[in-house]
Amino acid sequence: MPDATDNRFANPAPDDPAHLVIQGDWILEHYAELRRLVQRLRNTGTRYVQANLQQIGRLDTAGGQLLTELLGSELIQQLATDAESLPEERRVLLARIASSLQQDPEPQPRHNAVFELLGNVGKHTLIQYEHVRTLLAFIGLTLVGMAGGLLRPGTWRLTSIVAQIEQIALNAVAIVALLTFMVGAVIAFLGATVLADFGATIYTVDLIAFSFLREFAVLLTAILMAGRTASAFTAQIGSMKANEEIDAIRTLGLNPLHILVIPRVIAMMISLPVLTFIGMLSGMLGGAVVCSLALDISPTMFLNILQQNVAVQHFYLGMAKAPLFAFLIAIIGCMEGFKVSGSAESVGEHTTSAVVQSIFVVILMDALAALFFMEMDW
Structure with missing residues (x-):
């Protein structure tokens, strides 16, 4: 665990190691130092369940992304919703960053090639069935319209x-x-x-x-x-x-x-x-x-x-x-x-x-x- 006296961006609370106190400027200018800090804190294996953002200085998108990697998207979403002491613009920024990281697509499991082939055949069969159905319905509408025209030649x-x-x-x-x-x-x-x-x-x-x-x-x-x-x-x-x-x-x-x-x-x-x-x-x-x-x-x-x-x-x-x-x-x-x-x-x-x-x-x-x-x- 990094020593609190040597860290100007994030320190665990004295009575709770899972509670992290965020401070300093989390901006692009300090990105390299913040990246090393986040990597060291994640290597400790500690899962942070609470964080204090009231002492944070300046914050931009780069810093918000690193903060989300450190604390996790769920905790950032919770802080953006519950931390009423944070300015509105910071809460919106953190919420959007956490939401975008949560939407990363998960890798799709690999399927058997035969199953994929059968699935594609079935899908295209349904598409062709629907197309034939639409064509027959349109033919029916046209025939009805033409039959009505025979009864009303003036149209x-x-x-x-x-x-x-x-x-x-x-x-x-x-x-x-x-x-x-x-x-x-x-x-x-x-x-x-x-x-x-x-x-x-x-x-x-x-x-x-x-x-x-x-x-x-x-x-x-x-x-x-x-x-x-x-x-x-x-x-x-x-x-x-x-x-x-x-x-x-x-x-x-x-x-x-x-x-x-x-x-x-x-x-x-x-x-x-x-x-x-x-x-x-x-x-x-x-x-x-x-x-x-x-x-x-x-x-x-x-x-x-x-x-x-x-x-x-x-x-x-x-x-x-x-x-x-x-x-x-x-x-x-x-x-x-x-x-x-x-x-x-x-x-x-x-x-x-x-x-x-x-x-x-x-x-x-x-x-x-x-x-x-x-x-x-x-």
Whole structure:
């Protein structure tokens, strides 16, 4: 134990070694000397249960931290609460220092890697379940709103629907036509390469027609709309949410679902079948060009083979998927927009989420439709 006569900062009480009398200036200027003192007193193993701070001189944050290390956070908290003779600013300082030291995180116990993996799988399963539940609820709200609109045709916002059709369909015709044209040409080259080994290059026409009428035209167009339009819906509605414009719509007594969601859903359900039809024509045109240049299949022969070998039902099956894909893409884009919390970062996160979810749902529904058509022998 340090001798009381040699210590000008802290001395045990004469009748109680666990009672420490604090004195002198506990400030940054004396930090090195105070640090050595605190270390010596802690090395004695004495647990101080009481302290007298009335004789203390100046005190700053550095001194308060050392004092808390010496006496402990609990005793400092008690002194800051009960020592009414201390000035208010010193009591607040000591209380905050003790509180901050008490909040140091304890080291987390190490868990088994298998348990952590199972925990993460369970957590993400619950997140996906909640997301599917929210999506189904939003689909239900939209269907109810659209059914109510059928009973009240005067509530349709035709101007908004036409404006959305222009943005969704007219502005996307060029990119859809170009993409499907190039994919049709690639499929024709691939079919010619593979079928030439069997002397059946003439069936390249059937390959192009079946693939674009049933699958590629609607699938490529839907994926383009998922990346182009679903992200636009999320960004537009999310920005309105961040700027509190949706709250203003509700304040005016209007339903954001009728103003923002239903016009976009209807416009998408009109636009995607039209773009799908353009994609079918463009894809087969690309295949016809390759067939004419590389396989000596003239356009007249190409059309004759189409008429003889390809039934019109394949066109109907491809077009039947377009409204379903359009509905899901528009719903997901709008729903993610309403989930935006208000910051620009949130807008970006939900925009990315809308694109990923839309593409995933489109491919999933296309796979299920293909299985269903196969089982029905269509």
